[in-house]
Amino acid sequence: MQDFLEFRxxxxxxxxxxxxxxxxxxVRKGAVHGLMxxxxxxxxxxxxxxxxxxxxxxxxxLIDGAQQHYRSVRDAFHAGVIVxxxxxxxxxxxxxxxxxxxxxxPGKAGVIDRQQLTGVVxxxxxxxxxxxxxxxxxxxxxxxxxxxxxxxxxVMLDARVIALDEPTSSLSSRESEILFSLIDRLRAxxxxxxxxxxxxxxxxxxxxxLTVLRDGKLAAHHPDISKVTRDQIISEMVxxxxxxxxxxxxxxxxxxxxxxxxxxxxxxxxxISFSVRxxxxxxxFGLIGAGRSEMARLVYGADARxxxxxxVDGVTITADSPPHSIRSGIVLCPxxxxxxxxxxxxxxxxNMTISSRRHFSPxxxxxxxxxxxxxxxxxxxxxxxxxxxxxxxxxxxxxxxQKVILGRWLSEEGVxxxxxDEPTRGIDVGAKSEIYEILYELAAxxxxxxxxxxxxxxxxxxxxxxxxxxxxxxAADIPRAEFDERRILAAALPDVQNANTLSHAxxx
Amino acid sequence: xxxxxxxLLGEQGLVVIFALAFLVVSLTVPNFLTERNMLGLLxxxxxxxxxxxxxxxxxxxxxxxxxxxxxxxFSGMVAVMASNATGSILLGLVAALICGGLVGTVNGVVIARxxxxxxxxxxxxxxxxxxxxxxxxxxxxxxxxxxxxxxxxLSRFLGIPTPIWVMALFFVAFGFLLNxxxxxxxxxxxxxxxxxxxxxxxxxxxxxxxxxxxxxxxCAVAGVLLASRITSGQPNAAxxxxxxxxxxxxxxxxSLAGGRAAMTGVIVGVLIMGIAENVMNLLxxxxxxxxxxxxxxxxxxxxxxxxxxxxxxxxx
Numbered sequence: 001m002q003d004f005l006e007f008r009x010x011x012x013x014x015x016x017x018x019x020x021x022x023x024x025x026x027v028r029k030g031a032v033h034g035l036m037x038x039x040x041x042x043x044x045x046x047x048x049x050x051x052x053x054x055x056x057x058x059x060x061x062l063i064d065g066a067q068q069h070y071r072s073v074r075d076a077f078h079a080g081v082i083v084x085x086x087x088x089x090x091x092x093x094x095x096x097x098x099x100x101x102x103x104x105x106p107g108k109a110g111v112i113d114r115q116q117l118t119g120v121v122x123x124x125x126x127x128x129x130x131x132x133x134x135x136x137x138x139x140x141x142x143x144x145x146x147x148x149x150x151x152x153x154x155v156m157l158d159a160r161v162i163a164l165d166e167p168t169s170s171l172s173s174r175e176s177e178i179l180f181s182l183i184d185r186l187r188a189x190x191x192x193x194x195x196x197x198x199x200x201x202x203x204x205x206x207x208x209x210l211t212v213l214r215d216g217k218l219a220a221h222h223p224d225i226s227k228v229t230r231d232q233i234i235s236e237m238v239x240x241x242x243x244x245x246x247x248x249x250x251x252x253x254x255x256x257x258x259x260x261x262x263x264x265x266x267x268x269x270x271x272i273s274f275s276v277r278x279x280x281x282x283x284x285f286g287l288i289g290a291g292r293s294e295m296a297r298l299v300y301g302a303d304a305r306x307x308x309x310x311x312v313d314g315v316t317i318t319a320d321s322p323p324h325s326i327r328s329g330i331v332l333c334p335x336x337x338x339x340x341x342x343x344x345x346x347x348x349x350x351n352m353t354i355s356s357r358r359h360f361s362p363x364x365x366x367x368x369x370x371x372x373x374x375x376x377x378x379x380x381x382x383x384x385x386x387x388x389x390x391x392x393x394x395x396x397x398x399x400x401x402q403k404v405i406l407g408r409w410l411s412e413e414g415v416x417x418x419x420x421d422e423p424t425r426g427i428d429v430g431a432k433s434e435i436y437e438i439l440y441e442l443a444a445x446x447x448x449x450x451x452x453x454x455x456x457x458x459x460x461x462x463x464x465x466x467x468x469x470x471x472x473x474x475a476a477d478i479p480r481a482e483f484d485e486r487r488i489l490a491a492a493l494p495d496v497q498n499a500n501t502l503s504h505a506x507x508x
Numbered sequence: 509x510x511x512x513x514x515x516l517l518g519e520q521g522l523v524v525i526f527a528l529a530f531l532v533v534s535l536t537v538p539n540f541l542t543e544r545n546m547l548g549l550l551x552x553x554x555x556x557x558x559x560x561x562x563x564x565x566x567x568x569x570x571x572x573x574x575x576x577x578x579x580x581x582f583s584g585m586v587a588v589m590a591s592n593a594t595g596s597i598l599l600g601l602v603a604a605l606i607c608g609g610l611v612g613t614v615n616g617v618v619i620a621r622x623x624x625x626x627x628x629x630x631x632x633x634x635x636x637x638x639x640x641x642x643x644x645x646x647x648x649x650x651x652x653x654x655x656x657x658x659x660x661x662l663s664r665f666l667g668i669p670t671p672i673w674v675m676a677l678f679f680v681a682f683g684f685l686l687n688x689x690x691x692x693x694x695x696x697x698x699x700x701x702x703x704x705x706x707x708x709x710x711x712x713x714x715x716x717x718x719x720x721x722x723x724x725x726x727c728a729v730a731g732v733l734l735a736s737r738i739t740s741g742q743p744n745a746a747x748x749x750x751x752x753x754x755x756x757x758x759x760x761x762x763s764l765a766g767g768r769a770a771m772t773g774v775i776v777g778v779l780i781m782g783i784a785e786n787v788m789n790l791l792x793x794x795x796x797x798x799x800x801x802x803x804x805x806x807x808x809x810x811x812x813x814x815x816x817x818x819x820x821x822x823x824x
Binding site: 350 | 693701
């Protein structure tokens, strides 16, 4: 059969990152094509380019032999390309039928023809075998049903290419099965499905062909999935040269510093326990959504705990709120610097001393000399590149902003446990190794450090030990001597078989 | 950018514009630059000026308070009624402060602890408190029994009426509070990014309650001075004050999105409001037109602010 969807030498760069370089592959008509890769491999960027949300720097997309020039999501719609994201795009307060017609309601002079509205929809839903009442509000549907409606919307728009981004991430196993049979029917109708998933079992269950991306490049293209093995795909996902930009060196580890026991919360229902020693850098690896950040936020007291204890140097910390954690010596550099880290519109100095200024402010009156001196000290120590401490933090590069956040905690003094979530996301290579050096120095001074990262090479490069998380649980605890990319990645990938037994157990 | 543009859109742009406007008005409007008129002008902005001090904190922390006008009227009312009943002006003052502080604290607790939108919460308390003032007085003005109560507003120090001194004192104190204390810096931080501030160890909820409580107390002070000046407790006093105060703050460059505020800006904003009204009075412009002019000034100030931030964005 002929190629229906073709990517030709697609490249796309963002400031500091080449997200895609020269990616070319094609998909046959009526095929379900899998797209795999680690976090940051370029899958989302490719999907965005396909959806018209962003345009590629170079390269072109062909559909049925015709070159596409669309510049917006709307143009992509007209070309028959529809991307279904993890966050669904339905209006909860409207009915299923209304959602499916949204933007082009049938009727005359602004009066909606209700008969046509539901009539056409019920016919269409029956045709593709979706069992949902078109007259109920979307708000009353389950996530799985909403996903079906989203797909029905694509079918209503006569989509020729449907891309699904991690569609089963929030579905139960039964809902997933219903989704799979729907995908099978669409395939039979000749629709091209691009299926992005981390779950190898699903890929093998559904896909006819597969593309693996790595570091923005095409790592492998398999026109026939029956000729590849699970292990082969994993090595294609990770198979990179590891350059030694990490600068890790042996450190002597002291006594246990942080101990977390059976901690759990609303977003992390299975209790988690671990401990970190003085001078140790513990890496947390997992796919996005594995629960690493949620774990750190619970330890820090940023989110309410359901249970569990945190102790530092053998002393249990009773309260769970950021101010208490800071006073007990536990701090967190959050994952999303822009939304949870920096205070935009305020100076480097204020951002740095936001917590520590209480130490030199008798009766709450700040001593500006001491504040300035402290800020200057850490600007110099952490090599923050800025003309002045009064500079608005928004003007700094990502790496320098991260250093200011580090300075915020180092100026506290008495920090015993530093948790840092995605320490170098969006940071250029030079600043990256500076930040690693800072972490090594702090560890050498006896701090216990928890590094959370979605980048496997980074965790393997700088951690003394790695905890792998998968779907809210700790899947593996691996010392540095036994680091092995495949083993770590295999532990991080969810297994549908396990998930099934678990969700059944929960039902009972 | 030309240097004129740079001056107008820079940090001190508003001050420059104010100085120019003041100069022009002094030269062209008869009787403007006289001692009597200047004192009258300042006295006319005392209520707005005092309340703007804490409104600035409220806006800087991304909050909003519509209940200030009602609180001013209510606490003025309470001061008069309590001092009439007890015969002690001091007790009247204390009662007013307690009532004002209570209204503010209730606002703060509802907004910060129960997470109700500040606009809705204070819209509700604005009506509740106005209602309480009307109920307490049965809708009528309550006269002051003890003439020495008048002295709060009438007395002078170094030739300048006490309320103006009080306003000046508040300007200095709240300017210091904003720029030199942990409280002020934390206010700006939670306005700039509440979640980041919380994760940096700032107790955001407690801060917000304090800011509203302070706002209530300051309204009580303004209410007492107003009652003394109009020689009675008026349940309908200070209607629409909230909008004038917010206008003055916005004129002064306080960002409604939070995180940006300066005392000098607010002072200038308050004075611009006062001067506009004063000049129109001196020129015998009908009061109806004054609303239009005030609205136009506010719109222009916001547009200027918008230009200024996009200019700052380009520089960055």
